Structure formats: C-alpha cells, structure tokens
Amino acid sequence: DGGITQSPKYLFRKEGQNVTLSCEQNLNHDAMYWYRQDPGQGLRLIYYSQIVNDFQKGDIAEGYSVSREKKESFPLTVTSAQKNPTAFYLCASSIRTGKSVKPQHFGDGTRLSIL
C-alpha cells in the first residue's frame, strides 16, 4: 500500500544538537510538506517543496532546514537555532498540478522532545 513513512516516531534532542526527521513517500507525489503541531493548536507550515531540488519557506521556517534530493524523500533538520523544538511534526504530500485541489496525505508524525 502507498503511503508516507515518518521516522523515528519519538525523538529526543539535547541542547545544541541538530536532529533530522525522516519522511519518505511512495505515492509518486511531487509536492511534500512539513508541519509543526503544538498542543491545542492547529498545524503550522514549516517548509514545502513542489519539485525535486526546490523548496520554499513556510510560516515558521526559522531554526529548520530541509533538502529535496529525491522525489520520495523530504528530510527535516531541527537545528540548535530552534529554541523551542518540542512539538509533533507531521509530513505530508500531495499531487502537484496546475490547480491542484487534492487533499494532502499525512504521515503518522514524529514527536520531538528536549532532554
């Protein structure tokens, strides 16, 4: 079955450490997204990528970085510059067309905490 795989499910970060969250999809979707969810809050867009080797900042990109070297993969690095990284991180993907209106498909998320 096609889907989105996020790993790890739980991740702990030490002060000053960078950590990378993995997101892989086998849906053959062009567009991929990273969202952050805080308790009692909606999702906020961190970065998104519409095609390989290209990505754009979302609303809260500071302290995060991404790469898109392969269509299937869109890893997110939480850098030490992100002072409040504790959150639930969701990766999503969607079909990219001229006027894409298909819903985004979401992975199961990675829960990041500070040690």
Add this chain to the structure above:
Amino acid sequence: ELKVEQNPLFLSMQEGKNYTIYCNYSTTSDRLYWYRQDPGKSLESLFVLLSNGAVKQEGRLMASLDTKARLSTLHITAAVHDLSATYFCAVGPLGGGADGLTFGKGTHLIIQP
C-alpha cells in the same frame, strides 16, 4: 495573511444530538479541506470543498462552503461515540497549486454515551 478560525474549540455532546462546527477564513480562497485527527495520530482527509454552495456528506458528517461569507460548516447528525476526535479545517491559497495549507486550531469533539 490568511487566517483560519474555528469554533468552538472544544465541544462535549451526547450521543444522538446534532451539532455544527464553524470555520471562518480571512481572505478569498477556492478550496477548503476538513480533516479528522484521533489522539496521537495523523490526519485523515474527510472533505474537499471547491465551490460556493458545495455540500458533501459522508455518513453522519456533512460539510458545506459559502465562499462569499468565507465560511464552512461541518454538521454532525445523531452523533455517535466513534466520531469523537479533533476536527480541523484548512484553507489553500486562491488559485490552487501545491502551496501549503493554513489550518484552524481544531475542534476537540467528545461524544458521550
């Protein structure tokens, strides 16, 4: 800047009752999505609404869109416990494309027997 507001943010209701969740958004858009999230889980797509007056129904859930009022509603009919979850509306920028969505804060729905 696109803003999306949902209300109520928390709703406790009894089985068998009807209720409506509201989603207002601040700028013109031509697509609105409803998602469901169970505790600690991912988001599941429920509805995609694309045009003024659009209405979609799935089981006990019905969603509608009024683009002139910038308002979408999610109506629950004769609620059952299995519908307990957090429901999010999300809006995409006008013109479509694969840009990210702007989400409301979600409505945490508890349905009690």
